[in-house]
Amino acid sequence: MKKSIAIALMVLVLICITSCTNGKNKNETNTNFDEKIELILDTDVGADCDDMLALAYIAYAEKNMNVDLKAITCSSSADYGISAIKTFYKDLGxxxxxxxxxxxxMPKYDNYCKQIVEKFGTENEYTKDNDAISVLRQALVESEKATICAIGPLSNISALLNSQPDEISALDGKTLLKEKCEKIVIMSGKFENQxxxxxxxxxxxxxxxxxxxxxxxxxxxxxxxxxxGNSLFTGKAIMDKxxxxxxxxxxYMLYPGVIEAGGRPSWDPLSVYFAIGDSKEYLKLSQELTVTINDDGRSxxxxxxKSNHYxxxxxxxxxxxxxxxxxxxxVIALYKSKG
Ligand SMILES: [Ca+2]
Incomplete structure (x- = not known):
């Protein structure tokens, strides 16, 4: 009897230690790998190839981590952008x-979407679907606290911020974001050599x-x-395989200069990496500060x-x-799991 009480006490102590440790981690960073991440991705797929690696990394995270991808919006007007995203998912099943x-x-830069759709899609699956604002507002309404990751120009996010109450939500964009968005991660800004x-x-x-x-x-x-992002190259092992x-x-193979360079900088994968909380061992934040974008685009x-910028x-x-x-x-694990 005494032995079983002792074991029960030890289990209780262990549970306490584990929950205390988790609690400490939760307060250490603004991202939390242990909690479900409700993710919204805004991408200019077609312009640069690292958007495709970001998509693949999210698909890997959906399968292997606690990530729930609520929506994807395109911040480019590439004719085959949406089709390429659908084809990417279709190819993975x-x-x-x-x-x-x-x-x-927006600009229609397309270095690979048309070729992807032609090779892996059964037909040109370009459809108008919904506009980004409706999709973003709906995704926020359906989220408890979403993380937005924007890896292209910020046109959609700005329009979301300016959006008015509609049939999706009685809240304007800013109020809706205040209630339903935990943070936004943006691939934006050059800060060195000011x-x-x-x-x-x-x-x-x-x-x-x-x-x-x-x-x-x-x-x-x-x-x-x-x-x-510019200092971290990815894609060589994927291209080789x-x-x-x-x-x-x-x-990656189609993007100009990537084969010769042995990869491409990782602006967009790093954005997702931070957004989903997978990065706390490797990335750190500045102090709270203010970023200003001048009228000529310099940051x-x-x-x-202090303006809640990091x-x-x-x-x-x-x-x-x-x-x-x-x-x-x-990415290799994602395609291996496809079978
Ligand atoms: Ca991008």
Whole structure:
């Protein structure tokens, strides 16, 4: 009897230690790998190939982590963008979430979507579906606390912020975001060499939208900078293994200069990596600060004013190869699990 009481006490102590440890971790970072992540992805698929790796990494996370992808919206107007996303899911035997098209006419950069649809889709599956604003508003209504990850220009997110009450929700966009969005992670901004900056690509495509989101978003804004993503190459192992045999590898093979360079910078995969809380061992945050986007698209940091903005950095530069290998390995594991 005494022995069983002692065992029961030990179990209780162990449960307490475990729950206390988890509690501590929850307070250490703003992302939490242990809790379900309700994710909304806004992507300019077609422009750069790292959007495809981001999609594949999310699909891997849906299968292997506590990630619930609520919606995908396109921030490019590429004719085959939505079809390429649907084809990517179809090829994997997975059901895509609801997908929204760009809220306004945007550039139609397409380095691989048409070829992916022609090779892996049975027909051109381009449809108008819903507009991004409706899809985003609906996804927020259906979420408890969503994380938005935007890896293209911020046109859709800005329009969401400005949206008015409608049949989906009686709340305007800003109030809806305040209630239903935990954070936004944006691939945006160049911050090094503040005197000689050029605008970051995503920012430059819709400067007004970037300013609106950065200035008015009612939840913490996390920046994956040009510099962070530019220093971490991925895709070589995927290309070596699959060449043109799956949509992700095909996107890398087709993107100009990627074969010769042995990969592509990882702006978008790193954004998702932070958004889903998979990164707390490897990424760290700046102090709370303010990012300002000038009218010419250049981005500046003000460390003195606190505006719920944070810039993401590597904890240690020496672990970049490890992260790169991890991204490639996740994609390879995803396609191996396809059977
Ligand atoms: Ca992108």
């Amino acid at each position: 997975m059901i895509p979430p609801s997908i929204g098209y760009a809220s306004k006419s 005197e000689s900056l050029t605008p970051e690509w995503n920012t430059s495509l819709d400067i007004e939208a970037s300013q609106n989101v950065v200035n008015n978003f009612p939840a913490p804004v996390y920046f994956v900078s040009y510099e962070l 699959y060449q043109y045999d799956n949509p992700v590898s095909m996107a 500046y940091i003000n460390n003195e004013i 810039i993401i950095y590597f904890k240690d530069e020496s672990i970049k190869d490890e992260i790169s290998k991890y991204f490639d390995d996740c």
